[in-house]
Amino acid sequence: MNKKLAVAKWEFMEKIKTKAFLISLILTPIIMVAFGVLPSLLAMKPDESSVVIGIIDESRAIATSLAQKVDEKYRLPDGQPNYMIRELFDGTSADELKTLGNRMIANDEIEGYFYIPATVFDSGMVEYRAENVGNFRTQERFSRTIEEIVIEWRAKKEGYDPLLLRRLMANIDVRSIKVTGEGEEKESGFLETFFSAYVIIMMLMFLVLTSGQLLIRSVVEEKSNRLIEVLISSCSARDLMVGKIIGLSGLGIVQVTLWAVIAFVISAKFNASIFQLDIFLIALIYFFLGYLLYAAIFVAAGSPATTEQEAQQLTGYVTLLLVFPIVLAMPVMQNPDSTLVKVLSFIPVLTPAFMVMRMPIQMPELWEFLATIALLIVSVLGMMWVAGKIFRTAILVYGKRPTISELIRWLRAA
Numbered sequence: 001m002n003k004k005l006a007v008a009k010w011e012f013m014e015k016i017k018t019k020a021f022l023i024s025l026i027l028t029p030i031i032m033v034a035f036g037v038l039p040s041l042l043a044m045k046p047d048e049s050s051v052v053i054g055i056i057d058e059s060r061a062i063a064t065s066l067a068q069k070v071d072e073k074y075r076l077p078d079g080q081p082n083y084m085i086r087e088l089f090d091g092t093s094a095d096e097l098k099t100l101g102n103r104m105i106a107n108d109e110i111e112g113y114f115y116i117p118a119t120v121f122d123s124g125m126v127e128y129r130a131e132n133v134g135n136f137r138t139q140e141r142f143s144r145t146i147e148e149i150v151i152e153w154r155a156k157k158e159g160y161d162p163l164l165l166r167r168l169m170a171n172i173d174v175r176s177i178k179v180t181g182e183g184e185e186k187e188s189g190f191l192e193t194f195f196s197a198y199v200i201i202m203m204l205m206f207l208v209l210t211s212g213q214l215l216i217r218s219v220v221e222e223k224s225n226r227l228i229e230v231l232i233s234s235c236s237a238r239d240l241m242v243g244k245i246i247g248l249s250g251l252g253i254v255q256v257t258l259w260a261v262i263a264f265v266i267s268a269k270f271n272a273s274i275f276q277l278d279i280f281l282i283a284l285i286y287f288f289l290g291y292l293l294y295a296a297i298f299v300a301a302g303s304p305a306t307t308e309q310e311a312q313q314l315t316g317y318v319t320l321l322l323v324f325p326i327v328l329a330m331p332v333m334q335n336p337d338s339t340l341v342k343v344l345s346f347i348p349v350l351t352p353a354f355m356v357m358r359m360p361i362q363m364p365e366l367w368e369f370l371a372t373i374a375l376l377i378v379s380v381l382g383m384m385w386v387a388g389k390i391f392r393t394a395i396l397v398y399g400k401r402p403t404i405s406e407l408i409r410w411l412r413a414a
Helices: 002-016 019-044 063-073 094-106 136-157 162-168 190-224 227-232 237-269 277-302 308-327 329-334 339-344 351-358 366-394 404-412
Strands: 051-057 083-087 112-116 127-130 177-179 185-187
Touching: 002 237, 019 190, 019 237, 051 063, 051 094, 051 136, 063 083, 063 136, 094 112, 094 127, 112 136, 127 136, 136 162, 190 227, 190 237, 190 277, 190 308, 190 351, 227 237, 237 277, 237 366, 277 308, 277 351, 277 366, 308 329, 308 351, 329 351, 339 351, 351 366, 366 404
Parallel strands: 051 083, 051 112
Antiparallel strands: 112 127, 177 185
16 A cells, blocks of 8 residues: 555646646636636627618508617617618519628628518518628527517407507516425526536646646657656556546546635625535535546546556547537436436446436435446446456557457456
């Protein structure tokens, strides 16, 4: 055990002093916040200048009301109109008007134009043409306003009062109240529910990626300069492997602790509860076991590599296992108690992420916690055994990548 701790201490002290680690210690939470917050800020950022939108209104009943409503609803921060409506009348047919609109788009005279056919009150079909059709904000605002005008016209035609209908169809504000298994109520919005799970998963992913790559790079570097032969003469391969994992685990604990402190300080400063403390300790258990499992997988996958390029290629495939739960985050949040989600929760490489995602939304039953934690412990021990078998032989193999049959023969060796 003394040799394992000596290796762990050396790995920890060498890596914690590197510039790369110090930069990642600060840069990683910034990247995590940027990924989570920056897209929303950019989407909510108002336009800086008025946008000219053309209107081809064959019905001759919408353009005037549309311009008035858009002018009332949407303004720039300086009070100027967000949109300038320009009606296109030249020409005698719809095709000629569309040609005119296309030419104005090409000449940057207008951002785009809406074509409103005469049948809009029956069909409800409207076209938007622009060079940039990815501007969903403009399309959504105008389509919603046109829809309001069409509904008002239909109401008048049927003899109803549009103002009365508008009051009757007032928007409903729904508050989310989370009910615990004990029957207690707690107001819980989407932000708290999402970030409680998402942030922990992102922390696990970044930690595994950084420390896992450090682990494999360390082994490959020691193999390339034959330093590994000197180390093996002083301790066993298992001592070296376990020591490296313990040392980098300590490095990961330092990272996670700092990130958690930063998160709690920010949430306290802005009075925003992005973590549910009642599940945080349980999430840490899955976090720690998941990290050990992935560390063993990285050792098993990366130790046979003879060059850093091979190691990066192999670890890239392991990284896909971390990305998979993030891709399924929204479906899991919508139906965390489905049979498919429960089954995926019992696949060891997915267990930490799926259980952490499920807890803030709908707390799994006690037997699921006990079973998945036991499964992770067994998986970690089994993967450590497999990694140890491969690591013991692979660290002294140079020149070529071992085949699958050779790896199986190493596992069968005493």
